[in-house]
Amino acid sequence: MAWMDLGSPRPKQQPDRYTPFVWPDGHFRLLTPQWVSQEELADGCSAERHVLRVLARRRSKRTFSRLDMSELSQLLWHCARTQATSPSPLGFELEQRPTPSGGAIHPIHLLVKLAGEPQWCRYDSRVHALVDVVGSADLLRDLLAHSEFVLPGAEATRILLVAEPGKTQAKYEDAASVIWRDAGALLAIMAVVAEALGSHFCPLGITGEPWASRLAPPGILAGVGMALIGNSPE
Ligand SMILES: Cc1cc2nc3c(=O)[nH]c(=O)nc-3n(C[C@H](O)[C@H](O)[C@H](O)COP(=O)(O)O)c2cc1C
DSSP: OOOOOOOOOOOOSSOOOOOOOOOOOOOOOOOOOOOOOHHHHHSOOOHHHHHHHHHHHOOOOOOOBOOOHHHHHHHHHHHHOOOEEEOOTTSSOEEEOSSOOGGGOOOEEEEEEOTTOSSOEEEETTTTEEEEOTTHHHHTHHHHHHHHHHSOOTTOEEEEEEEOHHHHHTTOSSOHHHHHHHHHHHHHHHHHHHHHTTOEEEEESOOOTTTGGGGSSTTSOEEEEEEEEEBOOO
């Protein structure tokens, strides 16, 4: 089962001009705006409303000071830890995590490059631990340099999303789009959790290829995204 290589997105030297599609007119029903109130923005609000307050102020931020281990632990815990597992006939357990995943398969591994450490670590979502990925400093050296070119940040923690397509392909024909949507769901949840924690977070357009797939024998892994996270430098 082949993984479709979609190439690595990069800005065009000379952007094209494009005229967006205009929908034909139809029956129009104006909806009531749902502003988060000033009181809610200023002080406490119910836990349920808190996420709305976070969404109202979320922005990508591109300056980073170093995150300490407990802050990284919070991000990973709230985005990616395994909350429950269930048996399946697929050869591995299904999982529940804070993010949705097609088929409850969670095929995406999070690899973390801590500022000031040469090696990348893998997040083990079952035990909430970081595990060094042996050889990753060499294998991902050019990816690190490329991502630093795309978005500099010597003090940032870099997060690489590495899919294991075979897991989703075990259940679905034409599984690739499910995996890409899993990657989008994971990035979105990370952006919201980072904002809630007061961290600076920015996704990158690069996928991590052609480097991420070199962490395993051919055809097992594929890079499906990257992001930077850190503290506010102020
Ligand atoms: C899939 C994706 C790829 C992105 N790639 C980059 C990138 O390579 N460099 C960058 O500075 N920002 C990148 N961003 C952040 C967007 O530029 C940002 O979300 C957009 O400007 C809207 O701003 P906001 O997130 O503050 O609302 C990316 C965001 C997404 C979702």
